[in-house]
Structure formats: structure tokens, C-alpha cells
Amino acid sequence: MKEKVSLFHRLLPLPFVSFLVAISWLMLGHSLDLFDILVAIILGIVIPKMIEPFLFSTPKIRWTLAFKLFFVVLWDIIISNIRVAKQVLGPSKNLHPKWFRVPLDSEHEHVNTLLAMIITTTPGTVSAGIDQERGDILVHALSTDDVDGEIDTIKQRYEQPLLAIFNVEQGDQT
Structure with a gap:
């Protein structure tokens, strides 16, 4: 049986990583223009989705x-x-x-x-x-x-x- 995943989790599988990516983009650009905010949001959604498979396939380490x-x-x-x-x-x-x-x-x-x-x-x-x-x-x-x-x-x-x-x-x- 497949587990139901909320829209929020599908959009932001790693919310903290999304936040860090978006804030980092804004800090690197030294700008709060609408364009930079939109790019930060898009990057905050896309990058965590791209790296998600790598994060959850890591081996168990001490x-x-x-x-x-x-x-x-x-x-x-x-x-x-x-x-x-x-x-x-x-x-x-x-x-x-x-x-x-x-x-x-x-x-x-x-x-x-x-x-x-x-x-x-x-x-x-x-x-x-x-x-x-x-x-x-x-x-x-x-x-x-x-x-x-x-x-x-x-x-x-x-x-x-x-x-x-x-x-x-x-x-x-x-």
C-alpha cells in the first residue's frame, strides 16, 4: 500500500534545505528585488528535489x-x-x-x-x-x-x- 504524501511534502521534501538555499541565494545577491526573491523560491524548490535521492540513500554510519x-x-x-x-x-x-x-x-x-x-x-x-x-x-x-x-x-x-x-x-x- 502506497503512503499518501501531502502536497507540501511533494513541493518541499526538505523544507530546511529549501530555506537555506533560498536565503543563501538572497545573501549572495545582496538583493531583495522581486526577481531575486522569485529565483530564490524556485531554487529553494528545485535544488532540494534534485538532491533528495542522494540524501536518503546514504549508508548508515557511526x-x-x-x-x-x-x-x-x-x-x-x-x-x-x-x-x-x-x-x-x-x-x-x-x-x-x-x-x-x-x-x-x-x-x-x-x-x-x-x-x-x-x-x-x-x-x-x-x-x-x-x-x-x-x-x-x-x-x-x-x-x-x-x-x-x-x-x-x-x-x-x-x-x-x-x-x-x-x-x-x-x-x-x-
Whole structure:
């Protein structure tokens, strides 16, 4: 049996998001002209309807662990920026760039995609691609003498928390 949805909910499936979009448009335009108000209303209706399917298909995650990981990554970004600045401004003979592969403990697409994004976001490392068949991520480090240490750091600081955030057991394919 199909649930009856009110006209209000069909028009504004996410009223708070609609409000934020409309107000943001008005604030960006620094105007309360009739045209800008109409555009704000239209955007406030259209944009939430477009993003609604993405919002309700998000996986169940553990938010407290996600916030902890956010601050770990933020800290690592700050420290890495300082380290990379010293390396780049120092003698180039001190740089030891390396390519290496980080084996993945899961085939979970959200975990692996976020892991690749975190690697790329952290200065000094770039993920070049996720190889699903091999089950690893190809990573380039600006400078490292300890590839195994880099791999361990990535797995312990980022992959393990991501697996916990998404309630994924190692080897899970969902």
C-alpha cells in the first residue's frame, strides 16, 4: 500500500534545505528585488528535489567515529603542510619520491573512495587510482624512505576508522 504524501511534502521534501538555499541565494545577491526573491523560491524548490535521492540513500554510519576521523585528517593535513613546505623549500636531494600500493581490507566502495580522497587531501601523498581487481590503491609519496611505514600509517589512521564508521568487516564487499 502506497503512503499518501501531502502536497507540501511533494513541493518541499526538505523544507530546511529549501530555506537555506533560498536565503543563501538572497545573501549572495545582496538583493531583495522581486526577481531575486522569485529565483530564490524556485531554487529553494528545485535544488532540494534534485538532491533528495542522494540524501536518503546514504549508508548508515557511526557519526561520532566520523567526527573523530575528521579531526585526525585535519590534524594530519596541517602537519603534512608544514612537512611538505620544509621538503619543497629544502634541497631537492632530500626528496625521495616513491610509488607504492596500499592493499585494501574491503571492497566497500564508500570506504575505498573516502580512503583515496583522504590520501590525496593529505599533502605529500596522492592516490593515483583504486584497482578493484588487485584490491589496492596506487599511491605516490613526495618523499619517503619507509614505504611499509607509510602503508601502515594509511591503514591504521584512515582505513581502519573508515571500516568502523561504515560498520564494515574486513573483506566485506558491500
